[in-house]
Amino acid sequence: MKKLLTLLICTVVFTFVSCEDEPLEGDFVTGGLTCETAIANTAQAALNFLGVNDDNYTQLCIAYRNALEAQLQACGDEDGSLQTAIDALGDCTNDAEATEVEGTWLLTAWLGEEPIDLNNDGTSSANFLDEMDCYNNETIVFNNDGTGVAMSTSFAEITFEIVVGTTDEYSYTIDCIDEVENTNMTWIQSGNTISITDAFGTTDWTLSGNELSITIPEGFGTSNEDGTIIITQDLTLVYTKQ
Numbered sequence: 037m038k039k040l041l042t043l044l045i046c047t048v049v050f051t052f053v054s055c056e057d058e059p060l061e062g063d064f065v066t067g068g069l070t071c072e073t074a075i076a077n078t079a080q081a082a083l084n085f086l087g088v089n090d091d092n093y094t095q096l097c098i099a100y101r102n103a104l105e106a107q108l109q110a111c112g113d114e115d116g117s118l119q120t121a122i123d124a125l126g127d128c129t130n131d132a133e134a135t136e137v138e139g140t141w142l143l144t145a146w147l148g149e150e151p152i153d154l155n156n157d158g159t160s161s162a163n164f165l166d167e168m169d170c171y172n173n174e175t176i177v178f179n180n181d182g183t184g185v186a187m188s189t190s191f192a193e194i195t196f197e198i199v200v201g202t203t204d205e206y207s208y209t210i211d212c213i214d215e216v217e218n219t220n221m222t223w224i225q226s227g228n229t230i231s232i233t234d235a236f237g238t239t240d241w242t243l244s245g246n247e248l249s250i251t252i253p254e255g256f257g258t259s260n261e262d263g264t265i266i267i268t269q270d271l272t273l274v275y276t277k278q
Contacts, residue, residue, distance in 0.1 A: 074110035078103040097128035126227045135246045135277055137225055143174035145274035148256050152267075154194065154208045164256065164271075168192055170212035176232075176248075176275055178223060186219045186234070194258040196267070208258070246277040
């Protein structure tokens with residue numbers, strides 16, 4: 037990847053240097069930026085990016101990518117070379133610092149949209165795992181051959197009752213049900229997206245540092261005993277690399 041990026045950068049710099057003495061056909065302006073200025077900005081950003089190190093990679097990469105995108109908007113991209121360079125930069129994650137997917141990931145958070153006091157201790161939390169003793173040691177293991185297994189050890193049954201004398205305060209009951217269940221899966225990575233396929237379908241997870249997450253619309257749900265009131269929230273599952 038680094039050899040490809042270096043080649044693309046050198047191509048951009050060479051193209052600018054070889055053309056800078058030739059008049060442009062028209063003074064194109066997009067969003068206040070002329071095509072000539074956009075090319076000059078891209079050439080400078082490309083030169084800066086040639087000198088990257090682990091500490092400034094992401095910063096200079098984003099600056100270079102932004103310059104390429106601005107040039108594409110201002111000048112067009114007849115041969116597709118600008119888009120190729122943009123695609124090669126990806127999300128500007130430093131390969132030297134990127135977390136390897138292979139290994140064991142532990143479920144560390146159930147993030148809801150609004151805090152709930154599920155354990156009735158007077159303190160609400162948006163991380164519902166802080167409010168219960170369920171879902172301990174839930175893991176996903178990624179093998180280096182593109183296979184893996186998701187391991188579940190329990191699940192929670194959550195109900196609530198309205199506190200007497202109120203209309204919007206609830207007392208929750210949580211039952212943790214032990215259940216050991218392993219689900220085989222396959223996975224592929226595209227940038228910071230990890231696509232996991234199992235018997236239930238394919239889901240796209242987001243890799244950010246040592247965290248892997250997915251948001252499930254209305255993934256959290258609970259109701260009172262007769263089911264007349266139902267509380268739902270979008271739920272983000274977060275796994276942390278071990």
